[in-house]
Amino acid sequence: MVQVESINKSFAGNQILHDVSATFQKGKVNMIIGQSGHGKSVLAKCIVGLHETDSGRIIFDGRDFTSMDKLQKREVRKEIGMLFQGAALFDSMTVEENIMFPLDMFSKMTKKEKLNRANFCLERVNMVGKNKLLPAECSGGMQKRIGIARAIVMNPKYLFCDEPNSGLDPMTSILIDNLIREITYEYDITTIVITHDMNSVIEIADSINFIHKGQNWWQGDRKSILTTDNPEILNFVYAADFMKQIRSTMKENLSAQ
């Protein structure tokens, strides 16, 4: 479980996060949603320690991450897997080397064991036999899947996904969403997904935090987000007028029943 308590963050006097608190449960897909530029990615980067917070606490299973020194933070980070928006694969390494990289750095496995583990992860993301490709030779969807394989290779306790569906077609997006959900349930890890893709939210979210103007505006699950009357959420979920009309028709039908 990851807890965020009263986080504030500003850049050059411009406050991005205002007193954000949230709890991300273990074994669930926790989603952070919101419009672009409202602080979702900053919040995620604060949680993993890529940005220092101005105040507040981040707690990983009872361990206060914000009060740790650099080396202690590195130890916690070894329990984190992260899928970046652009996958962030190492250009100079093959798919196999990318996945084996954390094992090379931190495990005492033999080369054969590392290779077996990398192949297992590749199989898990349906990328069997792509070991020797370079990232530049892979499509966007393949890169995301390799990113997931690299993120899970060390059996992380926490999985962070920053806009996993950005730039992908709907079919590939569903594939990636399902993969994230399966991995979360299978390994019982705390997964935090940052997205503004409502399809993903409806498809896989167990809990949702809606970040608006740097604040945790609303919390709930995927059923309640469709029925809430919170105007900011309505504008976000039903951005198009057409969708708003569908919603009001749906509501009228429900009340008529």
Add this chain to the structure above:
Amino acid sequence: MKILSDIGKYFQMMGSVLSRPENWRVFRVRLFDELQNIGVNSIFLVALMSVFMGGVISLQTAAQMTSPFLPESTVGYITQSSTILEFSPTVISLILAGKVGSNIASEIGTMRVTEQIDALEIMGVNSLSYLVLPKLIAAILFFPILVTFSMTLSLIGGWFAMVISGLQTTDTYVMGIRSYFEMYYVWYALFKTMVFGMIIVTISSYFGYYTKGGSLDVGRSSTNSVVSCSVVILIANFILTQLILF
């Protein structure tokens, strides 16, 4: 104020760069890769520059030799001393600041803007030590080799220019090279080169590592790193010459 903040950030960065590698086996592999990238891949450029530099120094010196009181071997002597003291260590380092420095800044800068450095940090890797330390050690080890190679080729270039133009015989030129030869100057040049290597790698890594933005900013970092490396090399050259030779 910005320059003071940059200097402070640079020394903070050096603190992380000089920390113990997390995995010696990975470090060894990275070191050999960097010896290839920074060192071996620069041999051709250094060779080309050195041969022509030596040839031009000797021809220009010979062209100035109008006084009959100067011995003919002066050409070899001046080629030797200017090559060893200045041309090989400083000019070659300035050229390497362009080739190696811009390469390092753009490589690390691209890793920064494509979140590859963030990925390293999330994995718990000390990204500065992982990326910069092997480059630094490779430069300190290989730059003196490149400069020794450059000195040799420069003297050969001078000889070739003298012989092919018929201005001097091999014996006269070699006598000039050997006269007043001081081994101390070679050590001085090699020490300078190690310092210049350190300057090139660390400054260009600094510009790459702290790149913000996109591909345009990577290009800007690369240019800034070459300019800064060149200026710092010239200043360091002056200070080291004053400290060591006097």
